[in-house]
Amino acid sequence: MAGKKKTLFVSDIHLGAGKKWDWFDPEIEGPKLIKFFEYVTARQSKRKDIKEIVLLGDVFDLWVCPHDKEPHTFDQIIDTHADIIGVIKKMSDTVRTIYVNGNHDYQVTEEDINRAFDGKVMHIGNRYQRGNILAIHGHEYALFNRPDPKNGGPRLRLPLGYYITRLHTTLGKKRGAKAGLIFQIIDESFQVMGPEKLPESVLDALKDTVEMITDENTGEKYNVKDFTMGHICADQEFGVVRDRYGNLYDDWKKSVGFWKSTQMIMCELNHLGGIADQLCRDGINIVVMGHSHDTKMDKDWIPKNRIYANCGFWCGFGEEDKKEDNAHFVQTDGRKVELYSLRNGQAKKEKTLEL
Ligand SMILES: [Mn+2]
Known part of the structure; x- marks a missing residue:
């Protein structure tokens, strides 16, 4: 294998409990998502170039439910999407799979993840860091989405x-x-x-x-x-x-x-790039996030030489024009950061930035 191994990031899948209001539609996005995890598994057995894959938050959605209906549980999501859970488990046999909390799934515990994936997926909390790479979901910097012990x-x-x-x-x-x-x-x-x-x-x-x-x-x-x-x-x-x-x-x-606190309002309007600048200290110069549902690749020299990438999202969210545009993942070897789209199970490189 030539070159350093890559870490893959995917976020904002928003798996629900099979309700009509779910953001993730198993008929539209289900097959694409399954093909993605199969692609990762097949690629690893052929090229062995993947270090690990990070599920970067909002993979599960415990929030989307009308205000007057009974909220679903984590176990109901797992039961609803047994096929998707199955391909993730299969992938985790060959690719180390890591789970990071988002806001729509901030209450998902290590115990939940162990139970759902038979202990094959590692729950690491809110923050992934390896060398110069830092990945967070991004909600902790948004005024309305930061879990807050003062409330409840x-x-x-x-x-x-x-x-x-x-x-x-x-x-x-x-x-x-x-x-x-x-x-x-x-x-x-x-x-x-x-x-x-x-x-x-x-x-x-x-x-x-x-x-x-x-x-x-x-x-x-x-x-x-x-x-x-x-x-x-x-x-x-x-x-x-x-x-x-x-x-x-x-x-x-x-x-x-x-x-x-003003910046926390700007983050609520999905301006997460400034946060990426602040997180680039102590040797970190690659920051990957999700949350904004907006695929993004951005390199800055001022104030720092850094790359910020956003994984986008995997669910329709009712935006007709985005349905074909939402199967993305980010990968990096710690120097090069690449944004890929996935169409019909084929990965296509959309953009590359290098430190
Ligand atoms: Mn989010």
Whole structure:
């Protein structure tokens, strides 16, 4: 084998529990995903050029569920996608497979991963680091998505984004709710109300939007009173949730300062490149993330010689125009970073950057 072995990264698959509102559609994305894991397995037995593969967060989705429906469990996701779990297990026989938490699956534990994959997949928490390569999902730097022990206690640590996702899903009915709507609401609320009032104005705007549509079961307009929490905890009143996150920005401003807390809002609007700059210290100069659902490759010389790559996403998310555009992975040997697309089981190099 010529050259150094490559580490592969894939993120934001968003496997759900087989509901119509899931972002991952087994019929559309299932075959592509299975072909990808088969490609990795076949490539390793032929070329033996893979060091390991990192599942970089939001592989499982425990958030996407209408606010008034019972949330599904991790085990329900595993049962729903037995075929996909099976090919990952097969892959992990020949390629070391590592799991990193995202926000939609931040509560997935080492025990869960061991149970689902018969101990063949390694759960390493929030951060992957090997030499000069650092990979994180990216949500920890976004104001609404960072799990926060102040909210719901140390066990739940529910970020505001959880409730935003629940209301957004109610709007979608099928997986048709546009991701762009959330950005529009955050952007407009930010401009009109400023950062201090952002959490409650985003929640209020979403509640108002949900209450304009009709509940297909009752035929009546929605009245958002509670979040149904099922196995997670007791149901939660909208007003209590709204109050709980009221000081989100101010609290962070007090603890991390104005600039960083403002940057946490920018990260909410998917500007993660600045975070990549900050993470490049102590010898790190390659940063890989997911979360933004936006494949990206970016090399900077100022302030540092560094490469930032984003894995994009593997689910449709209701964006018609992105359906053919969403099967991507990133690979790196620690010097060269490559973005690949996958079509009909064939990997195609889309972009290369070198340090
Ligand atoms: Mn995410």
